[in-house]
Amino acid sequence: MPPRITPPDWLVRTLRPQRAPTPWPAVARASVALALPLAAGLATNHVTYGALAAMGGLSGVIGDTADAYRMRILNIAVPQLFGAVGITLGSAVFGQGWPAVAVVTAVALISGMISTIGAVASVSGLLLLLNCVVGAGLPMPGAWWLAPLLMTGGGLLVLLLALLAWPLRAGAPERAAVAATYRSVANLLEAAATDDLAYAETRIAVTQSLNQSYDLILARRALAHGRNPELVRLMSELNAVTPIVEAAPAAHQCGIPLPPSVPAAVRHLADTIAAARPDDVGTLGLPEPDGPASRAVDHALRHAAEVASRRGDPDFTYVTDADSDDRLGRPAALRVRARRAARNVLLSATSWRYGLRLALCIGLAQALVSIVPVPRSYWVALTITFVMKPDFGSVFSRAVLRALGTAAGLVLAAAVLSQVPIGWWDVPVMMLLAPLIPALTPRGYGFQTAAITPVILLLSDILNHQGTALLWPRLLDSLMGCAIALVAGYLLWPESxxxxxxxxxxxxxxxxxxxxxxxxxxxxxxxxxxxxxxxxxxxxxxxxxxxxxxxxxxxxxxxxxxxxxxxxxxxxxxxxxxxxxxxxxxxxxxxxxxxxxxxxxxxxxxxxxxxxxxxxxxxxxxxxxxxxxxxxxxxxxxxxxxxxxxxxxxxxxxx
Missing domain, CATH: 1.20.120 (Four Helix Bundle (Hemerythrin (Met), subunit A))
Known part of the structure; x- marks a missing residue:
């Protein structure tokens, strides 16, 4: 009997889809944000303008990942400003040969360096380079300011749709995050007497939930003016869960299960926090502790109940913001933080290393397409930009997933381009294709690429009217970009x-x-x-x-x-x-x-x-x-x- 051939572990891990809930609100926003500009362009006989605005909306959909409303402003609006700068610089050097190569390569260096600052800076650097590449490789209609205005407007439409519920749900995402942290801690207490593997997995979930909650609340404080009582209370409730988390390892070492009423009490606190009803805390009904570990849990849980019921003073003992300049956790002045970020970018070896890697790959791609005639050549640099993001995953796995995702997306794009005539039919088709992007993005990069590819090709067909002739150049350029990223961005840096x-x-x-x-x-x-x-x-x-x-x-x-x-x-x-x-x-x-x-x-x-x-x-x-x-x-x-x-x-x- 011949030996059974199995794929290598790294390939299985790369192709395995991730488990994640579907963000239905983002799905609805994507459908409207990409179809509405097309409809407006068709209605005014400026379909190319509508396609450009839809391209800006696509970047907004990709950045529409935050829960808190103030974070959405940062995640969507700030990158759009960088994208406007990028499309302006790219359009200024369109068709200029080697000067265009030099400008795009310099932008790649800057983009790579600022991408190491944080999440918002990473998306901003991504859009700066993406739009610069598009502007340098695709002629923009109208005056020089029109394309930046249209693309920025498309992205801000996503932001407007995301903020429609803000007056009714202000603070709800932050409360939900803190409540979710309490529920994860309840799971941790239930797992205290289980085996080490189950306990470790539960504790990792607690760490992730704490990180998310602190990030949401502290980011909101960065945009708040003066003392906000709601934020003070949420921070206090989040800090109050820390002693419970600290007591959990002691309970795990004892190996004795905690009474079911203990995690139930934590979940009860989570419900009161999510509903913003402190009067419903009441009496927890905790049993009498019978050891050091259970006493620690009991003491921490009663303290959290006092804070959640607002009977106790706000608790600022465990504020963990590295940028705090007072005991309330208020972030330092934005001017100071900006100077610190700039200093880190200019002096960090990691920042320079990634910036040089990205600039090398983009420079090689731009030089190659300047020497060898390649249709739709800007797609090569676009592929490299996505594959080389340092905080999005392994360069190697992203290159593999990019190639596979593009191939899968081209199958759907072929059906659309061959069967759907250009015109009003593009609007309902876009309403069906656009929601796939936020729906599949949480599953993995390959799934995201497969969803983005038909949307990009549909918009390109509106601009160029080439139909299925776009399919082969798209695949060829993606494969070329993946190859350049693998060689110049991965294999040449073995110490990375x-x-x-x-x-x-x-x-x-x-x-x-x-x-x-x-x-x-x-x-x-x-x-x-x-x-x-x-x-x-x-x-x-x-x-x-x-x-x-x-x-x-x-x-x-x-x-x-x-x-x-x-x-x-x-x-x-x-x-x-x-x-x-x-x-x-x-x-x-x-x-x-x-x-x-x-x-x-x-x-x-x-x-x-x-x-x-x-x-x-x-x-x-x-x-x-x-x-x-x-x-x-x-x-x-x-x-x-x-x-x-x-x-x-x-x-x-x-x-």
Missing amino acids: WHTRIGDRLADAVADAADYVECAFGPAGAADPAVRARMRRRLYRDLSVVRAEFQRALTEPPPTGKRAAAWWPLVVAVERIVDATTAARVRVRHGFPPPSPTEVTHVVGQLRELADGLRSSVVLWEVRADFGAAGAQDGVLEHVRQEVAAARAIGVAEGP
């Missing part, structure tokens, strides 16, 4: 994997050492807020490391193989943080604290592991000797065991 992941993991291990030192030193004992902020930052950083590893797992050997070998160490560091938190809870509830010698020993072992990771390319080069120190039944025994397990991974994964 270790720079992106190995160094970040080493930093996380070093931060874990600082956390152990803070938790059991004079500073941690005197100021629990310092300890809480450090733990939250550490969990946030670990979630970023975990996301980077999951991206690396989709890459072929040797990168994917190295990521798979290092993956257990990521889990081990998370367990060290959990064990440290649990030990601190035990000390707070009467257990004898560890000796300074024992703390110093554990901290030293972690820092030595961090140094080994920074100097290692493969995992088995990490030194893993772990001497005995401290009382074997002391409060740090679980921490010592987790540190020993983390260091032993280096030996276990040897050649």
Whole structure:
């Protein structure tokens, strides 16, 4: 019997669709935002203007990912301004040969560098480069200012549709996010007595929910003027859940299930927060605690109930915004933050590295299409722009998914272009195609590409009237762009994997050492807020490391193989943080604290592991000797065991 042929793991991970709910409001907005400009253009006999506005609407649909209304303003409006600059610069050098190559390459460098600042800057850099490429490769109708105005107007139409419900639902997304965090914490308490894998997965969900909630509320504070009582209360309710999260590892170590009334009480608090009914908190009906872990959970839960019922004072103990300049978590002045971001972009090696990689790929693409006649040549650079986004996933996997998604989208586009005549029939067809973009985007990049491709080709056909003749150039240009990105943006930078992941993991291990030192030193004992902020930052950083590893797992050997070998160490560091938190809870509830010698020993072992990771390319080069120190039944025994397990991974994964 011949051996069974199975696809490699990295390919399976790359092609596996992600589970995510369908954003129905965004689906409805996409249908209206892309079809309405076409209808307006047809009604006024300016169909090309309508197509340009629909292109701007497409960029708005892609950026329509935020829940909070103020975040939607940032996610959609700010990138549209950068897109207007991009289309203006591109149109200015249209048809000018090598000057156009130089301008687009310079824009690519700037786009890549600002993309490393954050999510909004990333989308802004994306639209800056995308529109510059379109302007340099496609003649724009009318005066120089008309195309930027039309495309920006199309994007702002998406924003207008997104803000229609703001007067009725102001603050609802933030309340829903905080309530969702409470529900995830309830799941964590239920999983406290389960196996380590189930508990770890639930804790990861809690970290993600906390990150999202803090991001939404703190971003809204950045746009609020003066003291906003609603934001103060939401921040206080979110901070109040932190002691419950800290008590969960102690309950997990005990291995004894908590009474069902405990997670039920947390869900009850979530319902009252989501409905904004503090008077409904009432009595929680909690059982009498019977141990240090259950006492910690009981104390934290009663404190959260006081805050949710608004009987207690607002709780600002655990504010975790890195940019706070007061104890209410109010972000620093935008001027200061802008200067800090600019300094980071100009001085960051990561920023320059990515900017140069993107500029190299775009420059090669523009030079190639200037020498070799390629129809619709701007699609080559557009493909590279999407594939090379650093925060969107692995370059290799995105190139594979881009090629496959384009091929799948062309099948649907062929049916549309061959059967639908240009004119009013384009409007209902667009109303059916546009919703596929927000519906399929959460499933993965390949699905998003398959949804965007027929929309782009339909708009291109309206502008150029080439019908199915657009299909082959689209596929050819996409394959060329993917090839350039793979060679110049991936294969020529073999050290990028270790720079992106190995160094970040080493930093996380070093931060874990600082956390152990803070938790059991004079500073941690005197100021629990310092300890809480450090733990939250550490969990946030670990979630970023975990996301980077999951991206690396989709890459072929040797990168994917190295990521798979290092993956257990990521889990081990998370367990060290959990064990440290649990030990601190035990000390707070009467257990004898560890000796300074024992703390110093554990901290030293972690820092030595961090140094080994920074100097290692493969995992088995990490030194893993772990001497005995401290009382074997002391409060740090679980921490010592987790540190020993983390260091032993280096030996276990040897050649």
